[in-house]
Amino acid sequence: MNRDIILKSKELFAAGVHTELRAQINKSQGVSIISGNLTGNASSEVSGLSARVYKNGVYGFSSMAECTYEAARAVLEAATDNAVFMDSRVRKGTDMFPSQKSGFVERYTSTDTPSQKRYIDFARSLDSYITEKYPSLSGRCVMVRADSMEKMLVTSDGCDGYTSMPRSYVYISMTGETSNGTPVELMTPIGGFGTFDTVFTSPEALYEKIDRIYEKIRQKQEGIYPEAGLKTCILGGELAGMLAHEAVGHTVEADLVLGGSVAAHNLGREVASPIVSMVDFAHTFRGEAVPLPVYVDDEGVEAIDAPLITNGILTGYMNNRETAHRFGMTPTGNARAYRFSDEPLIRMRNTAILPGTSKLEDMIASIDDGYYFVDTNNGQADTTGEFMFGICMGYEIKNGKLGRALLDTTISGVAFEMLKTVDMLSDTMTWASSGFCGKKQPMPVGLGGPAVKCKVTVGGR
Amino acid sequence: MKEKLFNLTENLLSQLKEGGADVAYCTARMSETLEFNVDGGTFSLLRTLFDRGLSMTAIKEGKKGSVGTNSFDSDTVETTVANCLALSDSSEADSAWEIAPGMGEKCFERGAVIPDKDRLFDRTQELLADISARYPLIVMEQMIVTHTKSESVYRNTNGSVFNTVSGYYSVELMFSGHEGEESSSFFSSGVLTDNLDTPFIELGSIARDLEDTEKQIRTVPCEGKYVGTMLLSPGCLSSFIDSIADNFASDRPLLDGTSIWKDKLGEKVADERITISLMPKSDKVVCGENYTGEGFLSENFDFIRDGRLESFFASCYISNKTGVPRAKNTSGNVIMKAGEKSLEDIIKNIDRGILVGRFSGGEPGINGDFSGVAKNSFLIEGGKIVGAASETMISGNLADMLLDLVDISCETVSDGVSILPYAAFNGITISGK
Structure with missing residues (x-):
């Protein structure tokens, strides 16, 4: 992300209105293995700029899928036009909200992602473990998901900031059957904040958690309905x-x-x-x-x-x-x-x-x-x-x-x-x-x- | 715009082929959205969004990879093509992956492509005024009114090139009824339309939903626990049909074999009065699907006809894996055949039951068991509505209820996406606190 372009674009802010300009990148990667079949293998990255302008109690907003100085100018102009249109039609006349502390907040954690093969190999290892250890299951699904947001924000009044939020999870789903053939299912997410390699060290480290999920499925197979x-x-x-x-x-x-x-x-x-x-x-x-x-x-x-x-x-x-x-x-x-x-x-x-x-x-x-x-x-x-x-x-x-x-x-x-x-x-x-x-x-x-x-x-x- | 999208997709497929893809497809899309927001009953925001997207899928030696981006600059496109091929390389070979056959060059233009911003604002303001005058107990939590215009080009290596230009208006409301400190549950209503000729209050079920919500401010408790009749509103019926499709007829339960309908194609799964179709080509549907994500031209199909299971919602991949026929569209434009009795007559014949406006329930079990709270609902006793229900739970089984139909109403609600009647089912457990 080119942070300098966003910082420089502050010079385009109009006077007399509150303005925010934000550049953002969202990434996501996913792999799904359903009953041994690799059914999902996809990644995406979406980025762009948006501006929001506050005038007399109404907001104007605009966004573009570009992170350039020209795009910043365009979204700022469009957001201002929208705020003016709304103000002219609605005429709320509300006061400006109070000023906020200014400064720059930088809290960036890497959003770099490993290769897709790493996700596939990881999911395949978990699926193989489940298949070999628990062959009686009637269905299973292993999904690996990682996503992140990276944001650069500048404001006319308040803090500017550069932040990120990466998350990585593995979802394990198992299906068994009760003695009368009724299917029972349980899906459990494992993971948290961080890129995939910082959250997950190895497939083996998850085996104990998988064993616990299976134990719960086994208990559900003998489960009862609660009393209403x-x-x-x-x-x-x-x-x-x-x-x-x-x-x-x-x-x-x-x-x-x-x-x-x-x-x-x-x-x-x-x-x-x-x-x-x-x-x-x-x-x-x-x-x-x-x-x-x-x-x-x-x-x-x-x-x-x-x-x-x-x-x-x-x-x-x-x-x-x-x-x-x-x-x-x-x-x-x-x-x-x-x-x-x-x-x-x-x-x-x-x-x-x-x-x-x-x-x-x-x-x-x-x-x-x-x-x-x-x-x-x-x-x-x-x-x-x-x-x-x-x-x-x-x-x-x-x-x-x-x-x-x-x-x-x-x-x-x-x-x-x-x-x-x-x-x-x-x-x-x-x-x-x-x-x-x-x-x-x-x-x-x-x-x-x-x-x-x-x-x-x-x-x- | 059209030429840019044509050239971009042509160039993309060339790069994917040169990189070793056996077959590939891609879509390039540009869109503009104009959106008015109302919060807490007053206008709060006008948004204009200029967006675009690029998605591509390559199959190389039976290995599939898909990527997406929203940048059209040449460096990013080159990197994204390389990522797509790398994803394919890292995948696992499966002969079930294939792309749609070549269907030549086709153009689709649907809806209101050019927005009328001033009239859209006026219609929105008129809706707020209509609600205020006719339904004074309603508090509008949020209203979002948009116009979306998009143009896209889909292209595959078998020779299909589909150019789509579409535009439509969307109205979504979220609201609740209030009197003093008493309030109803929140409710939502919405429509898609391709023109601004009609006041929004007259579209879909907006007026009825607002009227019902005012009547739900004061509630009566449901006494005890009994097995009775569940009468579903068109909006609630839609969510039940979605659950039935997901649980019994979608890709996942077909692939892992847990669908209880997996061997029932052509067999009776519902009362013979039930016919449910997926109809993106209906003239009542606004900007319906022209082709599936996999590149097949969309056709209407029956999910259940006269009570028999006519089709699953299987993708091409799942069709190849399991042998069930591929679904002829992926639209979600559900149309259910209306019945002969009026809603009033159906209610008259219900001894004890509940008219459900919204179901707030857990994910139904894969065997079809469901349970949850009946929201925005009315209790029925002795053929009459006796009051809005409070803290009432309902439970039953999705497969069983289809076979225990009481009646389908002759009235339907058309909201630009679906056309659905009211439908009543027996055998539902209804319980109070």
């Missing part, structure tokens, strides 16, 4: 992260608050048990990097943590500069864009329920009749806070002990009601980061939490 209804349950850390992101996080994004989310009426109110606190972390948790660190957002705001729930009280929203001004809050660096041609939206970064003090064993021992839900394959939530999570791995709890595995089910509840039932949180923390959040644009996000003991509605059958 409101039950006392433990949500594993990954599910707690899903709860933090889907059921609470989206409702406290300030644009959705303005769109009528349940959080609009609950700021400063008790929305959870006093032992529950929740934060959207920018880049660091207890001295260590979170899964997908963000140091500066795409509006030039230096990223800081956004406390959302503190000791059960809803204390804040996630904002962009405009909504922070409107709500009288401090912007925390949540405005993020996925591709060069995308405008920044209010997005989560690394959203988590904070751990407590209990031991998981004690939490299980405290339940006479309930469930321990471990893995999820999807989750959705409403702006009312009503949520639904697909459960693809879990166990019954009987008389304080783990029992049989569960077949796939769903759980549901209303976040601000369900969080009030939380009475134990484990002292451990589980993070996940393999997915994309969908909100007009996709976005890589991290999510996490401890094991959570609470009451939720179980779908059963």
Whole structure:
């Protein structure tokens, strides 16, 4: 990326309006092996420039698939024209939002990728291991995925920055059959922040994790359907992260608050048990990097943590500069864009329920009749806070002990009601980061939490 | 633009052939998007995007590689061709990979290629005013109204050259109903259209969706657990049909043999009143698919006809691997044959059940089991809607429900992508909190 062109293009900024200019490269590589067949072998690279101009309460935006000085001039002119058109038709007349700290934030991690053959050989090694060790499986799939974003941002008011976010994952999927021939499946992602070679040292290092996935499939083959209804349950850390992101996080994004989310009426109110606190972390948790660190957002705001729930009280929203001004809050660096041609939206970064003090064993021992839900394959939530999570791995709890595995089910509840039932949180923390959040644009996000003991509605059958 | 795309693709295929590709295909595309955004009920943003894309696939000694970029400069093109060939070299030989036969030179032009920016703004402003006047309890979370114009050239080494020019308008709304601190679940509605002749409020199911959402602010609980009737709205039916296609008839379950329909081609899989087709060539579909990603000219086909499985959604590769016929398009333009009864009459005949506007569920199991929350839904008792449902879960089996059809409505919703009726199915477990 030619950073000098972007820096020089600042001289093209118009006076009297807020302007952002961003150059960006997105790379992705993928390999898929389904039941031994190499069905996917592809890579892509997409790059370009975009400009956004704010005038009297409306934005103009434009993008081009080029990273030249001429392209910068063209998108700046088009974005300005668009802002002028909107201002002339809408006439909002809103004030300019407050100035932000200036500076240059440089947090670049290499986005260089190994050859595609490396991905294929790695996936083939894992597939061979699964085939040879577990021939009774009725289906298997190994996928390797790597993606990255590299951004150079300059602003008329705020921080400039040069940052990157590479991620690499292996997805292992296995299919078995129950005694009556019903297929059961489990897919597990492994990986995290960094280029492929920094995340994965060798296929052999994943064998133990593959063995654990097979053990879960074997348990599911003898699984039972859970009983439907409101039950006392433990949500594993990954599910707690899903709860933090889907059921609470989206409702406290300030644009959705303005769109009528349940959080609009609950700021400063008790929305959870006093032992529950929740934060959207920018880049660091207890001295260590979170899964997908963000140091500066795409509006030039230096990223800081956004406390959302503190000791059960809803204390804040996630904002962009405009909504922070409107709500009288401090912007925390949540405005993020996925591709060069995308405008920044209010997005989560690394959203988590904070751990407590209990031991998981004690939490299980405290339940006479309930469930321990471990893995999820999807989750959705409403702006009312009503949520639904697909459960693809879990166990019954009987008389304080783990029992049989569960077949796939769903759980549901209303976040601000369900969080009030939380009475134990484990002292451990589980993070996940393999997915994309969908909100007009996709976005890589991290999510996490401890094991959570609470009451939720179980779908059963 | 056309000449540039023709020359670029011709040059690309030459480079791939010179680099050793046995067969290859590529697509070069340029597009312009104009987009108005409304957030929290007021205009917030106007975007204009000038984009382009280049994708290419080479098969060399049975080994396939695919790459994509959005740069047309000669250095990047040269590097991308080299990457594509390197990907092929690093791949594994599989005789099932092939490209479409040569079909000559064809031109396709569909839709409204030139946008009317001022009229598009006016129609958008009119929609906001219509909603405000007719549905005062609605809060518009977001509205995105776009015009997209694109031109592309697909070319393969067997002699196909397809030039496509298209343009269409898209309207997408996300909203919820509010009264004091009470609110409905959020809901979305949308359409594609190739003209601005009609007020947006009259298109698709926008008006009905807004009306229903206002009625969902206050809810009634679902009592207990019972087996009853699930009446799916056209929008929700679409998501169920997608799940049925993914679970039983798509590439992955066919290749790994987990599809429970893998041996059922030509056999009964649904009630004989069910006919579901994929029809990108319908004149009700806006800018439907002209050719598949693999380079085959698109034709309409029946997925299920009179209850019998007529086609899978198999790609050419999966067809070669498994022996099932290739699907004749990859469009997603689903059209389901309407029934004879009105929606009102169908509801009158339901003793106990639920009209589902949106299903928020986990990924259905590969055996077809599904469970999840019925969102934007109404409870039905004694042939009448008794109120909007709160915290109601539904579960059943995708394959079983197709065989347990109650009725299909004569009313349909056409949104430029699909044409679907309401459809009611028995044997669904419905449970409250």
